Amino acid sequence: MINKIWAFFIIIGILYGFLTGNIDLINKEIINSAKTALDMFLTIFPIIVLWVGIMAIAKESGLLDKLAKMLSPLLTFLFPEIPKNHESFGFISSNIIVNIFGLGSAATPFGLKAMKSLQELNQKKDTASRSMITFLVMNTSGLSIVPTTVISLRMLHGSSNPTEVILPIILATTAATVFGLIMDRIVAKIKR
């Protein structure tokens, strides 16, 4: 799937650019975007190293397990395939908490850790497990109660009430998450 998407983006982009006479732009973009990727990497790399370090402390002290225990009714419902007290619950719950508070930068390392421990439980190593897909749907539906980026941009543009979008955002993101998870359940049942 990812193979196809990647090839599709590149081939369509280059062909269409060529046909509409924008091949110059594409030519520049190929080189520039490699630089963009490096800039982005340099931004997130130290943050990942920092948070993985902090997370190691939380794991060692048992704080992650405590958090997982608190959220365990929800987690065992969403992830019936994961054995009780498995370490992935700790990573999944920290990823959820961090997303909810809008600390996007910390969500990636927690999310990657969670994926790694879900992969250990996975039977077919090249195929996504049901738990992985559920976890990703939770992440891509953008569940959050403090949308920091949007609010700071609204402040920057001189909004008279930058935070008035918080309620609609919470409602819309909850709808997306709930319906996404319901759809995930339905499709998982059908494909079984």
Next chain:
Amino acid sequence: MNLVNLSTLIIPFLVALIVIYAIYKKINVYDVFISGAKDGIEMGISIFPYLLAMIVAINVLLKSHIIEDFLVLLKPVLSCIKIPMPVIPMAIMRPISGSSTLILMNDIYVNYGVDSFLGKLASTIQGSTDTTIYILTLYFGFVGIKKIKYAMWVGLFADLIGVIASILVVSWLF
């Protein structure tokens, strides 16, 4: 405003809480941090190829302007179903590229006003969904998953619900 202030408090508080609790449990916090961070270096470096691959592909697609041209074709159809036109490019770009959605949102703020109906709608769409394709390729790539099954369709479905819910909720509240 208070919520923004609150969110600047969360990270320092979280870090303090983690360290204090670990000391209380008699953990050598510094040593554990260092060995964890070494793990993080490996993790950080291993995601670079996925990041590079996706950014190049997405930017090549964006610079070809095929999405804009496609939207011009779709315009008559979309205006029939009463979806506010200016937010459509945002809704389509949202799962593919976070930075270009932010630019589109910025344009809406400038052209229609940040406190206009469209400004609020754009903010809500931005805040209620995420860059699905980017998250999928990064997370699955990192653990070596090649067959992602129905993950993308469900992810995109959630994004669509997010956009529809944004339009309904913003129309209802404002």
